[in-house]
Amino acid sequence: MAGNVNHDYHILEPDIWPLIGAFSALTFTSGMVLFMHEMANAWLVLGLGIAGLIATFFAWWANVVKEAERGDHTPVVQLHMRYGMILFIASEVMFFVGWFWSWFDFALFPNALTEVVGGVWPPAAIDEVLNPFDLPLINTLILLCSGTTVTWAHHCMLSGDREGVKKGLWLTILLGALFTCIQAYEYAVAPFAFGGNTYSSAFYMATGFHGFHVLVGTIFLIVCLARTYKGHFTPRQHFGFEAAAWYWHFVDVVWLFLFIVVYVWGGWGADFH
Structure with missing residues (x-):
């Protein structure tokens, strides 16, 4: 278990946010391509990508802060x-x-x-x-x-x-x-x-x-x-x-x-x- 360790390293628990961040980055870059070519729904795709990235930043870094505070x-x-x-x-x-x-x-x-x-x-x-x-x-x-x-x-x-x-x-x-x-x-x-x-x-x-x-x-x-x-x-x-x-x-x-x-x-x- 991650909570019972006998070493100085931090073994991360499974987390969904790296996957969400990867898909958000793909959505963001796809939205940028659509925007540069003035294609339909560019702002929608771009907005979804930006929203996903911001959510990933907040959640993932909040987890890092929690890990620091509990001594990991x-x-x-x-x-x-x-x-x-x-x-x-x-x-x-x-x-x-x-x-x-x-x-x-x-x-x-x-x-x-x-x-x-x-x-x-x-x-x-x-x-x-x-x-x-x-x-x-x-x-x-x-x-x-x-x-x-x-x-x-x-x-x-x-x-x-x-x-x-x-x-x-x-x-x-x-x-x-x-x-x-x-x-x-x-x-x-x-x-x-x-x-x-x-x-x-x-x-x-x-x-x-x-x-x-x-x-x-x-x-x-x-x-x-x-x-x-x-x-x-x-x-x-x-x-x-x-x-x-x-x-x-x-x-x-x-x-x-x-x-x-x-x-x-x-x-x-x-x-x-």
């Missing part, structure tokens, strides 16, 4: 979960490497795609770009501050200062929300739209996916804050919070590269908006 996450299990989180962040790093790779390829090696708009970077079709020392710089300072507040919360967690953890998480969440709002405004006033040339496509894909990661990280921290209020974490067992902090630092570092490469270097020599 032994030191050995926590170590392996740390390895898993490290590998996940490494995969996310490679995801962004792909976007940076395309950015440098377009910028340093003009090909048929870029030559049709002048063979220069930014392309001649881009009259002006965003000023990196305006909203992007403000967002950079916001994320750097959020990195310090989440680190403060982590140190409070290690010292058993639960009130300090709450304050640090609240500040980090608010800073993350502020970053998202400023980025949304930045997109609204940007002097170029998505698509039409390699610069705008690469810009929106790279910064847009980072913005999505900020949103995911903010939700991650909100869950940690809720769990803190429920008294779930202890100085010796708080991997959920630690994983969220790692993820947030990863988001911070990626943004620093985006700011330097996409905003500053990418707009070098162009007129600023």
Whole structure:
């Protein structure tokens, strides 16, 4: 039985949610294909897939929280979960490497795609770009501050200062929300739209996916804050919070590269908006 163990490993009980998640993912991707081809019932299939995925997230991760609270996450299990989180962040790093790779390829090696708009970077079709020392710089300072507040919360967690953890998480969440709002405004006033040339496509894909990661990280921290209020974490067992902090630092570092490469270097020599 799973409840009577004489080892340090966690043997999972049978669960239906991985199967539901797999079918939901299939439904979601099928809905996206239908939507892209403007076919009938696309929104219905897409909506069912999204609903299934959200339900899977809530139920599956709720089970993980329950397992942690009843002591299933032994030191050995926590170590392996740390390895898993490290590998996940490494995969996310490679995801962004792909976007940076395309950015440098377009910028340093003009090909048929870029030559049709002048063979220069930014392309001649881009009259002006965003000023990196305006909203992007403000967002950079916001994320750097959020990195310090989440680190403060982590140190409070290690010292058993639960009130300090709450304050640090609240500040980090608010800073993350502020970053998202400023980025949304930045997109609204940007002097170029998505698509039409390699610069705008690469810009929106790279910064847009980072913005999505900020949103995911903010939700991650909100869950940690809720769990803190429920008294779930202890100085010796708080991997959920630690994983969220790692993820947030990863988001911070990626943004620093985006700011330097996409905003500053990418707009070098162009007129600023």
